[in-house]
Amino acid sequence: xxxxxxxxxxxxxxxxxxxxxxxxxxxxxxxxxxxxxxxxxxxxxxxxxxxxxxxxxxxxxxxxxxxxxxxxxxxxxxxxxxxxxxxxxxxxxxxxxxxxxxxxxxxxxxxxxxxxxxxxxxxxxxxxxxxxxxxxxxxxxxxxxxxxxxxxxxxxxxxxxxxxxxxxxxxxxxxxxxxxxxxxxxxxxxxxxxxxxxxxxxxxxxxxxxxxxxxxxxxxxxxxxxxxxxxxxxxxxxxxxxxxxxxxxxxxxxxxxxxxxxxxxxxxxxxxxxxxxxxxxxxxxxxxxxxxxxxx
Amino acid sequence: xxxxxxxxxxxxxxxxxxxxxxxxxxxxxxxxxxxxxxxxxxxxxxxxxxxxxxxxxxxxxxxxxxxxxxxxxxxxxxxxxxxxxxxxxxxxxxxxxxxxxxxxxxxxxxxxxxxxxxxxxxxxxxxxxxxxxxxxxxxxxxxxxxxxxxxxxxxxxxxxxxxxxxxxxxxxxxxxxxxxxxxxxxxxxxxxxxxxxxxxxxxxxxxxxxxxxxxxxxxxxxxxxxxxxxxxxxxxxxxxxxxxxxxxxxxxxxxxxxxxxxxxxxxxxxxxxxxxxxxxxxxxxxxxxxxxxxxxxxxxxxxxxxxxxxxxxxxxxxxxxxxxxxxxxxxxxxxxxxxxxxxxxxxxxxxxxxxxxxxxxxxxxxxxxxxxxxxxxxxxxxxxx
Numbered sequence: 001x002x003x004x005x006x007x008x009x010x011x012x013x014x015x016x017x018x019x020x021x022x023x024x025x026x027x028x029x030x031x032x033x034x035x036x037x038x039x040x041x042x043x044x045x046x047x048x049x050x051x052x053x054x055x056x057x058x059x060x061x062x063x064x065x066x067x068x069x070x071x072x073x074x075x076x077x078x079x080x081x082x083x084x085x086x087x088x089x090x091x092x093x094x095x096x097x098x099x100x101x102x103x104x105x106x107x108x109x110x111x112x113x114x115x116x117x118x119x120x121x122x123x124x125x126x127x128x129x130x131x132x133x134x135x136x137x138x139x140x141x142x143x144x145x146x147x148x149x150x151x152x153x154x155x156x157x158x159x160x161x162x163x164x165x166x167x168x169x170x171x172x173x174x175x176x177x178x179x180x181x182x183x184x185x186x187x188x189x190x191x192x193x194x195x196x197x198x199x200x201x202x203x204x205x206x207x208x209x210x211x212x213x214x215x216x217x218x219x220x221x222x223x224x225x226x227x228x229x230x231x232x233x234x235x236x237x238x239x240x241x242x243x244x245x246x247x248x249x250x251x252x253x254x255x256x257x258x259x260x261x262x263x264x265x266x267x268x269x270x271x272x273x274x275x276x277x278x279x280x281x282x283x284x285x286x287x288x289x290x291x292x293x294x295x296x
Numbered sequence: 297x298x299x300x301x302x303x304x305x306x307x308x309x310x311x312x313x314x315x316x317x318x319x320x321x322x323x324x325x326x327x328x329x330x331x332x333x334x335x336x337x338x339x340x341x342x343x344x345x346x347x348x349x350x351x352x353x354x355x356x357x358x359x360x361x362x363x364x365x366x367x368x369x370x371x372x373x374x375x376x377x378x379x380x381x382x383x384x385x386x387x388x389x390x391x392x393x394x395x396x397x398x399x400x401x402x403x404x405x406x407x408x409x410x411x412x413x414x415x416x417x418x419x420x421x422x423x424x425x426x427x428x429x430x431x432x433x434x435x436x437x438x439x440x441x442x443x444x445x446x447x448x449x450x451x452x453x454x455x456x457x458x459x460x461x462x463x464x465x466x467x468x469x470x471x472x473x474x475x476x477x478x479x480x481x482x483x484x485x486x487x488x489x490x491x492x493x494x495x496x497x498x499x500x501x502x503x504x505x506x507x508x509x510x511x512x513x514x515x516x517x518x519x520x521x522x523x524x525x526x527x528x529x530x531x532x533x534x535x536x537x538x539x540x541x542x543x544x545x546x547x548x549x550x551x552x553x554x555x556x557x558x559x560x561x562x563x564x565x566x567x568x569x570x571x572x573x574x575x576x577x578x579x580x581x582x583x584x585x586x587x588x589x590x591x592x593x594x595x596x597x598x599x600x601x602x603x604x605x606x607x608x609x610x611x612x613x614x615x616x617x618x619x620x621x622x623x624x625x626x627x628x629x630x631x632x633x634x635x636x637x638x639x640x641x642x643x644x645x646x647x648x649x650x651x652x653x654x655x656x657x658x659x660x661x662x663x664x665x666x667x668x669x670x671x672x673x674x675x676x677x678x679x680x681x
Contacts, residue, residue: 075509075512076512076513098578099509100509101480101507101509101510101513102402102480102482102507102509102510103439103477103480103507103510106402106407106408106409106439107439107440109407109439110407110408110438110439110440111440114438114440141608141639141640144638144639155555156555157553157554157555157556157558157559158553158555158556159551159552159553159555159556159607160553160555160556160559161555162607162608162638162639163556163559163607163638163663166607166638166639183554183555185402185404185482186402186404186407210555212554212555212558213558215404215405216404216405217404217405220405236559238555238556238558238559238562239558239559239561239562240562240565241561241562241565241571242558242561242574243541243543278562278566279559279562279563279566279663279664280559280663281662281663281664
């Protein structure tokens with residue numbers, strides 16, 4: 001089992017003809033993902049190494065049976081790309097593009113909530129999602145992940161997501177699904193959305209949560225872990241040594257006043273019963289111990 | 297990007313928000329010229345991006361040219377909480393009957409816009425929020441439908457602004473919301489929003505923080521870029537499109553992705569070192585980007601070793617390796633480099649580096665080992681100085 005995507009997911013790449021879209025679209029296909037189409041309004045009827053390119057997502061849905069979309073179009077065009085996908089009947093949209101204006105994100109996220117409540121949006125500015133061995137949508141290097149479970153991963157940071165997958169693979173531990181929710185101000189999918197889904201997934205028996213400074217999403221996740229989650233959690237929060245008031249790359253990663261510090265997040269997670277590591281390697285080791293305990 | 301007060305007011309004016317007439321001055325003489333132009337009495341205001349200017353003596357009333365001269369001379373060059381005053385805003389003084397507060401921002405938790413209005417303006421709003429939270433009217437606004445007339449009225453009436461201010465305040469709120477959305481701001485704040493004895497409402501201060509991601513549709517932001525408060529290293533990094541924040545340690549850090557870069561800072565600390573900077577080369581960093589990053593770090597005199605931590609996703613290992621090799625050919629990198637590469641095309645990257653390994657360039661298989669080596673190098677060169 002897995003969450004959100006599996007081997008039946010049929011993906012259209014909006015921006016397949018661009019250099020990043022092409023590279024990762026082909027790489028995702030090589031991994032085994034059902035990459036069924038690409039779109040480009042000016043290049044309908046062409047193809048990219050056997051993947052048909054349509055002028056619209058609607059055509060990709062009708063002619064190629066696409067159910068999910070992976071968006072690589074440049075930031076100024078993301079809002080219309082997301083809405084086009086939803087209107088065409090796509091139910092899972094992962095936006096990899098970074099640099100999307102916050103006002104656009106706020107608008108299209110709420111538009112989806114109101115008019116397309118069954119659509120799940122992931123990102124923007126996220127690495128995507130991988131259900132190892134079955135489906136890889138986005139920019140994660142698939143070979144660093146081990147299929148099978150029992151661990152589900154949710155992370156706010158792209159590169160730390162890879163780091164976590166890699167640490168677990170080094171220990172021979174499999175992953176059900178790994179979701180990179182991204183670090184932007186208005187993430188389509190939150191920690192809690194993923195925790196809920198992992199809780200409902202019988203193959204996921206433990207969860208790794210990777211957060212970072214800024215905002216209060218980790219604290220909210222901690223409250224959920226303490227009250228509603230039956231599965232054990234290992235977490236790591238990046239930015240323990242980040243100075244206050246400095247934006248650390250992600251729009252979300254800024255400590256303002258006493259809010260959003262790594263220490264506060266770690267305390268909240270620990271109080272909720274999660275094991276809290278001080279670096280990604282330790283998180284991998286803690287998860288190894290945890291999985292051994294579960295198997296005992 | 298945070299705007300100075302005078303820029304914020306100019307931005308407000310684009311959206312029709314009433315502000316006091318005024319002008320910018322960088323010297324005492326310019327201050328007098330501006331004051332003569334706008335008419336006395338005037339307020340001489342330090343332009344720094346930090347709160348508490350008034351208390352620090354950075355805002356003074358002047359009734360004539362001599363007073364402007366005295367205050368301008370005192371305030372220019374003043375240090376306000378570590379911010380040096382280089383520029384003044386001279387504006388016509390306003391008679392004030394009442395001071396209010398108004399702002400719009402994005403509530404990340406709710407994923408909606410948040411409007412806040414209070415009859416308690418002119419003081420630190422965080423203090424009001426802590427001591428008298430009831431005094432702040434809050435309203436979530438759906439970013440799809442935007443702020444309606446009815447919602448603007450609701451906010452103003454919930455905040456219990458004086459009756460004669462309500463019409464003017466509603467009008468300003470609608471304009472301020474447009475400034476927030478169409479102006480692509482992360483935050484727009486007026487504190488204080490004032491009511492004059494003759495019943496007019498206008499913005500006496502302006503705090504505007506712009507969303508850098510929306511730069512592409514705002515060519516008018518170019519002039520704000522020129523005055524942005526950055527240190528030299530940050531300016532150089534910005535000109536090369538890198539996310540850089542200067543710190544005070546001795547281990548220069550280059551990583552891809554904000555999360556991994558932050559984590560690298562943490563691990564360097566845990567290994568007993570101190571990071572010289574945060575530098576995120578972003579997604580898809582190629583050879584040129586890596587070379588630029590090394591050049592920026594190279595300008596930092598405190599750096600004793602450089603730790604490059606790359607986990608390839610959209611960034612490809614061989615591109616990173618090529619960049620390092622090119623940078624080494626292009627400029628003399630003063631400090632030894634320790635590198636760790638994993639992820640997309642990492643094997644190719646390691647192969648490229650292997651041919652160039654020396655005591656100036658070494659690779660380590662894990663993040664922790666690489667951090668330990670970089671810290672060891674930084675500490676040993678520091679000890680030998």
